[in-house]
Amino acid sequence: MILRIDSLSRSFGGIRAIDEVSFDIEKGKVTAIIGPNGAGKTTLFSVVCGFLAPHRGRVELEGSDITGLPPYRIAAAGIVRTFQLVRLFKEMSLRENVMVGGHLATKGGLWSALLRPGWYRKEQRELARTADENLSMVGLGSLAHARASTLTYGQQRRLEIARALAARPRLLLLDEPAAGLSASESRELLGIIRSVTQAGTSVMLIDHDMSLVMDVADKIVVLDFGKKICEGTPEIVRQDAQVLHAYLGKSERSSRLRGQRKNPAVK
């Protein structure tokens, strides 16, 4: 187990975006968080990554408590995320973008910049080389020197993943990685995610693309109205009654509950 989420709660105004959510992320596996819109998935992500503070609960990364730490500390601890709307450094080249990802894996500040000692130069050369490798791994190797703003949306997504991987995370958080991708691009993404876990990195992802999720996830956690309603392998989740109710809203009860949901901004 690499990440333990324990009774995590966070409200906005009067609405409980996430409510006593608890589950574990297995090491080296892919865990998917799914749920209807407004279920609290992105809030969960933001809390785990330090962009939001939880009102209750803990997050533990391999035993150490990382609850409420600022985002850069959590990244340093080994959790790196991508964003739902791709956030690249638009004016920098692809290679530079990925090299920024490698910031955590390298050292050197002001004095290294000015004096450039041998170890620093070596590390930077290594960094450039690894960046190019990461780019090749996601299929963008030939565009290393292009400006990030010139990429297509699918390419931007892949760049963001390559950049996140350069930080050598223990746990990679992917926020709707398949959003806006074509079917073939989603297949490629699946391949990338598989190779990431094969290399030893754990993955937690949110997505709405059910075929991708069912294919790639080792474990699925289902949220609805901020609460965890199911947890298990894809087969189990696929057949769970509560999950079906949450998505299909056949029962009267879930229709009434959904009618009470007034704040569409919370996810």
Next chain:
Amino acid sequence: MRNVLSPRPAAIAACSLVAAGLGILASDYWVSILVLVGIYAIVATGLNLFMGYTGQTSFGHNAFAAIGGYTTAIMTTAYGWPPVPVAILGAAIAALIAALIGYSVLYLKVRGHYLGMATLGLGLIVVELAIEMERITNGTAGISGVPPIGIGDFEIASSRGMYWLLLVLVPFAIWCAHRIATSRLGRALKAISGDEQAAEALGINASAHILVAFVVSAVFAAAGGSLLVHQLAFVSPEVFGMFFLTLLFTVLYVGGVGTTFGPLIGALVIVLVPEALRGFADFRELIYGIFLIVVVVFVPGGLSSASSWGPALGWFKAYRRSAHSTAANRPSPRQEH
């Protein structure tokens, strides 16, 4: 940030020859003008790190130049300290103040307009203090008779001497800035400029990095301030007031924010061009204001950036088009952001 003029050995050699030639052949008057170019280039290079590469806003760097300048003036005249240690002291004080103010403000995630206003306030306070603390600073009358810069018995007593000094210091300053910009630190700064939150998600402590850029730029400004005071042999609150700030911004924007040689080019243009209109000495600030607004509106990337000529050319083409047709033919407004 695109750099139209990237350093090529031949170009550098040629420029060095020209610069050396000027130092030998130019008249005293022009040499002293070029000294000002060099000083502004140094201060602008520092500010460029903070505003260009890190993408932040400061309207108060004249404060740090004033700290450097006044430390030099006070310590060399009233206490007879040697100039070089005093200059270092001035830079250290500026760095300390920048660190204190920067730490309290930047770690509160103050950015953008608020940071601009906070630094503007800082600039105004320092100038106000220079006026008020009369016993130390001699108020609005200022301090004159500042001894020339030098080490031990060797003194740089003439403008020409200062020129040679700057011929060494300016490339050094640009080199330092370039080193920083192309390093891991520089990449982190550019990342923060691009998307601060994304940078933090990759482990970069944005506030700490911005603070470093702030302090470094303050040191450049203080060094420039000390040099300026030595060159003028005089300091007063006016020297580092709004005019200094306007000039600084104009230099930065004309040359091109976020480029290596932008500050130097800007300094050359801004100091030299009005000299051709020398009769308008009193109107300097007005001219620079006009220059600034024209550059910002029509040539936004500055002279050393290729992208900036777009709007200017577009406007020019539109003007020609409308001159050639009967109906006004202005380009339609693009999507607002």
Next chain:
Amino acid sequence: MYSYSTILQFLVSGIAVGCIYGLAGIGLSVIYSSSRVINFAQGTFVMLGGMLTYMFSQLLGLNLVLAAACSIASVGVCGAMLEGFFVRRLRHNSAPLFNMVLATLAFGIIIENGVLHTLGDRPHDFSFVESAKLFKLFGASLDVHYIVIAVSCIFIIVLLSLLFKFTLVGKAMRASAINGEAASLLGVSTDRMITYAFTLSGILGAIGGVLITSVQYTSYSVGLFFALNGFVAVVLGGLGNVFGAFAGGIILGILQTIATVAFGGGMKEVVSLGIMILLLLVRPQGLFASSGDAH
């Protein structure tokens, strides 16, 4: 220690200056709401209000009230010019926000220098009411112009509220500020709303300048001072909150008075900066947080 009546005079003058900060702050707020630009020339509008009135009355011999009216109208035009010639062009070129801010700063500097070279650097003031008529308030004698300031500001605030709440133009401006795209789909021209915003800010700033010059000297260089304090007033009130800015201005004026009494004259900028930092530390959305318009 100061006498009671001196302190009261300080206080009243502090509140009066605070009202001017407030007017400048409202102007800043209106421009910011419509275009996200921080107008560094706002203080210059204040300065122009006073200086142009002086020019129209002393040099052109106009009746003082008429001079003030002409001055206010001219500054309104000035604001429109700033928007029309510079800000609009930058907006249409998708220029970074900072360039727009810098353009307003440069504009302010140009105007300031223009005034310096035409009207000189001597400070000026004037009086609306015949010779120093005083009135008694709580035992202290105060210049009657303070009443003019108080009444004018109340009048303006009421007028502005009516404008924004009940007139079509006012509602259009608010709509455009809240959601420019939606408003433009309904026929509200964002460009024109921004022009109105700049014009209105010019008018408000100039009114402030006219009022304050009746009790205090104005010279060509006071622009930046009012811009900074206007901004702090806005920070106090909350960036989206137009009338909060006015209240913020008054609070700032009072605090500056207290600091001046306690520590002496040159402390005004220190107070402004200190308040701003304190507020950003404790309550960045302002004291009267309205729609939670964040940085």
